[in-house]
Amino acid sequence: MSAATDVIPVAKPFLGPEEEARVLEVLRSGHLSLGPRVPEFEQAFVDRLGVPYAAAVSSGTAGLHLGLRAAGVSDGDEVVTSPFSFVASANAAVYERARPVFADIDPVTLNLDPAAAAAAVTERTTALLPVHIFGYPADTPALEQLGLPIVEDACEALGAVHADGTPVGGRGHPAVFAFYANKQITTGEGGMVAIGDAATKERIDSERNQGRAPEMGWLDHDRLGFNYRLSDIACAVGIVQMQRLPFLLEQRQRVADAYRAAFAADPVDDLTLPCDDADGNRRGWFVFVVQLPRSVDRDETIRALSARGIQSKPYLPAIHLMSFYRERFGYREGQFPVTEDVSARSIALPFFPAMSEGQVARVVEELRAVLTA
Numbered sequence: 001m002s003a004a005t006d007v008i009p010v011a012k013p014f015l016g017p018e019e020e021a022r023v024l025e026v027l028r029s030g031h032l033s034l035g036p037r038v039p040e041f042e043q044a045f046v047d048r049l050g051v052p053y054a055a056a057v058s059s060g061t062a063g064l065h066l067g068l069r070a071a072g073v074s075d076g077d078e079v080v081t082s083p084f085s086f087v088a089s090a091n092a093a094v095y096e097r098a099r100p101v102f103a104d105i106d107p108v109t110l111n112l113d114p115a116a117a118a119a120a121v122t123e124r125t126t127a128l129l130p131v132h133i134f135g136y137p138a139d140t141p142a143l144e145q146l147g148l149p150i151v152e153d154a155c156e157a158l159g160a161v162h163a164d165g166t167p168v169g170g171r172g173h174p175a176v177f178a179f180y181a182n183k184q185i186t187t188g189e190g191g192m193v194a195i196g197d198a199a200t201k202e203r204i205d206s207e208r209n210q211g212r213a214p215e216m217g218w219l220d221h222d223r224l225g226f227n228y229r230l231s232d233i234a235c236a237v238g239i240v241q242m243q244r245l246p247f248l249l250e251q252r253q254r255v256a257d258a259y260r261a262a263f264a265a266d267p268v269d270d271l272t273l274p275c276d277d278a279d280g281n282r283r284g285w286f287v288f289v290v291q292l293p294r295s296v297d298r299d300e301t302i303r304a305l306s307a308r309g310i311q312s313k314p315y316l317p318a319i320h321l322m323s324f325y326r327e328r329f330g331y332r333e334g335q336f337p338v339t340e341d342v343s344a345r346s347i348a349l350p351f352f353p354a355m356s357e358g359q360v361a362r363v364v365e366e367l368r369a370v371l372t373a
């Protein structure tokens with residue numbers, strides 16, 4: 001394929017020789033797990049977010065699971081959360097045999113609507129699980145008014161900042177970040193829980209490592225635990241990625257600005273772009289998701305874009321409409337109209353730090369051609 005028709009991927013990690021060098025160092029040291037790279041990677045989050053503690057874990061999902069356990073979620077409890085999310089946020093509650101109680105989202109920010117969340121609280125609610133969707137800060141300050149434990153799904157929101165200047169993940173609730181290859185930083189697979197208090201740090205450190213207390217011998221365990229450890233190899237990649245973070249966020253901002261400029265120069269009718277930063281909140285750019293006009297067939301659009309060398313994907317499906325959630329919890333269509341409307345029309349366009357202005361222009365041009373065909 002020529003340069004003009006090369007496939008533009010929907011996401012692409014940004015890695016360099018520095019990551020390779022740090023990984024080699026770990027491999028040559030022979031200390032592949034439970035070694036020095038783990039606290040070093042954790043320290044990078046402590047420094048970035050201004051929290052007292054952080055715990056590296058094997059995935060964002062693992063972090064959400066341990067965060068909910070630390071919040072005291074167990075059998076028969078209810079966790080109020082957003083149905084417009086990656087399925088892992090709701091699944092984490094199900095792991096503890098709790099019920100994910102969905103509340104609808106704000107049509108502009110696409111985050112949990114605090115009023116809807118408040119209305120969903122019952123005497124069985126043990127935690128709130130807001131998701132900072134697409135990197136836009138959820139209204140955590142409003143949720144804090146409800147006086148319940150909060151666990152934040154910040155897996156898409158590294159770099160985001162709340163209106164009061166607090167970095168997303170820096171409010172003291174267990175807040176979980178994720179490092180799959182499409183996230184702001186990657187370790188291949190991996191996650192980090194930002195933590196506000198020593199007891200939670202101690203519990204999560206233990207539960208990620210088979211329930212072992214810090215002073216205990218290798219095979220001594222005083223509580224139920226998991227193997228949710230992150231290897232030193234992965235942490236070595238993460239350490240370099242955290243050093244790159246300001247650059248990576250800057251590049252994501254540049255690409256988002258290029259999309260906005262291209263759509264502003266020649267608007268596509270009835271296309272909804274990601275919301276602008278408002279009221280002092282700042283997005284940490286993760287994906288560029290647009291909502292297609294209601295008259296358009298989304299799957300057909302994705303196929304047509306693909307035929308033109310542009311990758312895109314439906315993003316995100318409504319969790320309550322997934323068959324497992326319908327069958328296990330009795331959710332059905334019509335319960336969360338904003339989520340259903342938005343999720344039926346949303347597609348993620350190619351978006352990654354090394355994306356050129358030319359590639360952005362080509363995506364916008366092809367999308368326009370497909371939509372006006």
Ligand SMILES: *Cc1c(COP(=O)(O)O)cnc(C)c1O
Pocket residue numbers: 059060061062085086088089131153155156178179180189190191
């Ligand atoms: C990526 C992501 C997760 C989970 O991350 P993994 O590391 O893949 O387990 C959870 N929630 C949201 C909203 C995400 O985008």
